[in-house]
Amino acid sequence: MAKIIAVNAGSSSLKFQLFEMNDESVIASGVVERIGFEDAIFTLKFNGEKFEQTLPIPDHKKGVELLLESLIEHHVVESLNEIQGVGHRIVQGGDLFSDSVIFDQNVANGIASIANLAPLHNQAHLTGYYAFKEAMPGVGHVAVFDTAFHSTMAPETYLYAVPYEYYEKNHVRRYGFHGSSHRYVSGRCIELMGNPEHSKIIVCHLGAGGSLCAVKDGKSINTSMGLTPLAGIMMGSRCGEIDPSVVTFIMSETGETASRMDTIMNKESGLLGVSGVSSDYRDVEAAANEGNERAQIALKIFARRVADFIGSYYVQLGGVDAICFTAGIGENSFTARANIINEIKDALGVEIDEEANRSREPDRLISTPNSKVKVYVIPTNEELVIARDTKRLLNL
Ligand code: AMP
Numbered sequence: 001m002a003k004i005i006a007v008n009a010g011s012s013s014l015k016f017q018l019f020e021m022n023d024e025s026v027i028a029s030g031v032v033e034r035i036g037f038e039d040a041i042f043t044l045k046f047n048g049e050k051f052e053q054t055l056p057i058p059d060h061k062k063g064v065e066l067l068l069e070s071l072i073e074h075h076v077v078e079s080l081n082e083i084q085g086v087g088h089r090i091v092q093g094g095d096l097f098s099d100s101v102i103f104d105q106n107v108a109n110g111i112a113s114i115a116n117l118a119p120l121h122n123q124a125h126l127t128g129y130y131a132f133k134e135a136m137p138g139v140g141h142v143a144v145f146d147t148a149f150h151s152t153m154a155p156e157t158y159l160y161a162v163p164y165e166y167y168e169k170n171h172v173r174r175y176g177f178h179g180s181s182h183r184y185v186s187g188r189c190i191e192l193m194g195n196p197e198h199s200k201i202i203v204c205h206l207g208a209g210g211s212l213c214a215v216k217d218g219k220s221i222n223t224s225m226g227l228t229p230l231a232g233i234m235m236g237s238r239c240g241e242i243d244p245s246v247v248t249f250i251m252s253e254t255g256e257t258a259s260r261m262d263t264i265m266n267k268e269s270g271l272l273g274v275s276g277v278s279s280d281y282r283d284v285e286a287a288a289n290e291g292n293e294r295a296q297i298a299l300k301i302f303a304r305r306v307a308d309f310i311g312s313y314y315v316q317l318g319g320v321d322a323i324c325f326t327a328g329i330g331e332n333s334f335t336a337r338a339n340i341i342n343e344i345k346d347a348l349g350v351e352i353d354e355e356a357n358r359s360r361e362p363d364r365l366i367s368t369p370n371s372k373v374k375v376y377v378i379p380t381n382e383e384l385v386i387a388r389d390t391k392r393l394l395n396l
Contacts, residue, residue, distance in 0.1 A: 002396040003027070003082050006386040008089040009128020011120060012036055014063050018076065018083070019387040021396065026383075028076045032063040042066055046076050060131040068135055086132050086141045087390035089180070089382070090125045091229075092118035093145030094171060100148065100389035103129060103141035111143065117171065117227070140394040144386045149179030152219040160226075174231075176223035178205045180385040182213035183220075185326045185378045188363065190218060192376060193322060200317040202310055205380065206336065207327035208236040208279065212306065214313035222316055224309050230265055233305045234298075236279035239269035240305060274298040281329045281336065299339065307343030314348060322374040323350070331379050334358045337366070341375065348373050 002021040007014065014032040019025065028046035040057035043050065044067075051074070057063050071077050088103060094114035101107055108126055115122040133141060150158075158174040159167060166172040185203045193199060201215040210233050214222040224232025224240075234240045247261050256264065264273075272279035275298040277287045287295035314320050329336050334357045341352050349372030356366040367375040390396075 002084050002391060003077065004085040004087060004387045004390050004396070005083055006087045006089070006383040006390070007128055007132060008383075009060065009125050009131075011124040011127075014060060014067070014128055016067065017383040017387070018071070019384070021387060021391050024384060024387070028071060030067065032057060032067060035060055035063050042070070044070050044074065044076075046074065060127045061134060064128075064131040064135045080136060083136065084139060084396050085390040085394045086136060086139055087386035088125060088129050088132070088141060088143050089146070089386055090143050091121035091146045091177065092175065093143075093147040094175065095151075095173075097143070097145045098148055098151035100142055100144040100393060102393055103133075103143040107143055114171070117175070140390070142386075142390040142393045144180060144389050146177045146179045147175045149183045150174075150176035150213075150220045150223050153221060153223070157222050172227055174223070174226045176211065176213070176220065177225045177229045178209075178211045178213070178223075179220070180382040181205050181326060181380040182211075182215065182223065184381050184385045185324050186213070186215040186218065188378050189322050189324050189376055192363065192365070192378075193374070196321075199322070200320050201322045201324060202313050202317070202320055203324045203326065204306060204310070204330055204340070205327045206233075206306070206325065206330035209238065210235050210306075210327065210329070212309040212313065214317050216317055222313060233309060234274075234302050235270045236281070237267050237270045237272045239265045239273065271298050271302065274301060281333060285333070285335065299336075303336070303339035303343050306340045310340075310344050311347065320348070320373050322376055324376045324378050326378050326380040331377060337375075337377070350375060 004019050004021055006017045012035045016030055017026050018028040020027050028044060030044040032042050034040040035057050038056045039054050042053045068080060090111055092114055094117055096110045096114060108129060111122050111126055182203045186201045189201050190199050198217055203213045203215060205211050209229055211223055211225040213220050230238050232240050250256055251261060270279060271284050275284045275295040277284050277295050284295045284298055288299050325337050337357055341350055344350055351368040351371040352366055352375060353368045356364060362379050364377055365374060366377055
């Protein structure tokens with residue numbers, strides 16, 4: 001019995017899933033939210049039951065202790081010795097990490113050294129790691145990077161056409177994110193296609209944040225996010241691809257500072273910025289259905305931008321066998337999928353089976369037998385990727 005805990009530590013939250021790796025089942029999951037507050041919330045789910053507690057949790061260390069104690073208290077495990085590995089999600093691995101690694105002090109130093117590339121994320125992940133390391137010193141820890149899957153991109157894909165010294169001295173390049181999701185979904189798609197020797201897949205991870213990935217023979221050759229998760233498609237509140245001059249133009253016209261521009265592009269743009277309604281796709285869709293024109297145009301931009309990347313990756317892949325939809329919007333919104341397919345159907349000969357598109361079955365084909373490209377809906381599972389890599393690296 002190998003139990004592994006997959007952890008995603010944010011600056012004020014800590015999400016986890018406890019896996020039984022023999023059958024890859026989730027035996028418990030939960031989240032510590034509002035760390036640092038008097039009214040922090042701890043939620044634990046197992047056996048179809050949910051326990052919620054509001055209490056002061058001053059820091060991650062306390063959050064981890066609470067989480068581990070409650071696993072014992074609720075008899076999810078009888079002793080912490082049953083947990084043989086801890087896998088940590090790390091957003092930014094820079095060009096230091098091209099695969100998951102055993103997490104030790106050297107790796108922690110490496111992650112800290114590139115924290116300027118993802119200031120909010122990497123520091124929080126390290127805080128989570130140190131808290132778990134202290135609570136479970138005798139157990140193996142593994143770092144799993146969102147960027148690692150994209151380390152197979154070629155220089156002509158990851159370099160920006162800016163002076164080369166910014167790449168050499170400041171590590172400015174495309175890294176891409178959502179790697180664990182793109183890896184999981186493309187791998188599952190290859191399985192569903194019967195494990196062909198060669199495959200050309202486009203994964204559309206459409207959530208609050210979103211990115212596309214072109215996967216050739218199981219390897220990422222391009223992805224829409226860049227130096228940061230701001231690049232690529234339109235997102236809930238992020239602008240995605242824009243003419244870079246938009247930034248300097250707005251600054252000189254309105255006097256906005258660089259840091260305000262960062263907030264505007266990350267938190268006030270995307271579906272929210274265009275519609276003025278919400279960053280949540282469901283809210284924007286509801287407003288569009290009630291006749292709100294800005295909401296309607298926001299949904300059209302969203303579909304068009306995704307279609308633009310599909311077209312571009314179709315060319316780079318030299319064709320496409322399958323397009324996969326995943327994450328909150330990709331898995332749940334049949335209208336978002338239909339709008340996107342509508343943009344590409346004539347060029348790519350894609351045909352959707354309406355009934356399959358509306359069904360809620362996981363891991364399903366939604367294209368017709370006549371379609372020139374297969375289209376799948378595949379729920380993502382980044383935590384399972386983390387747990388599998390932890391098992392692999394710790395030889396469990
Ligand atoms: P994620 O970041 O993967 O959790 O995805 C969050 C996004 O998924 C939000 O924009 C939600 O509005 C969207 N979403 C979740 N469920 C649905 C649904 N049933 N229909 C449309 N969008 C959904």
